Amino acid sequence: MKAFFKEFKKFITRGNVMDMAVGIIIGGAFTAIVNSLVDNIIMPLISAIFGGTNFDSWNVTLRGSGESAVVLGLGTFLAAVVNFLLIALVLFCVLKALNKASEMRDKLLHKEVAEEAPKTKICPYCKSEIPVDATRCPHCTSVLEEAAKS
């Protein structure tokens, strides 16, 4: 039990949990915005395009009427699908931006390492110093198999 709490403490102090909490809160607020966007702006626009059709009236009553009616909620379903597609699209864009940001960060972090990487190598035939990506030695004109393959 002590080990469990120790691990839990490690987990919540690592900072990921705070990130996660912020993400969930922003996600919740974001969902409300997307829902509103779909319900109040996009669905009315689609309705207008289709000649003032109210999507709520797309619900097809199969049998009965009133509260006992069996209804196919096509309009409601369509709204949910548009909702999902919008959220997926926005998430995709956000993830893409995040990926780019972390890629740039990695580049900055690894820049120094990359600069330290050797730029020259020794030709196995004449033992001269040549560029690391050379496929043919400039000194003895030997074809360098290793570089040619990669």
Ligand SMILES: [Zn+2]
């Ligand atoms: Zn050589």
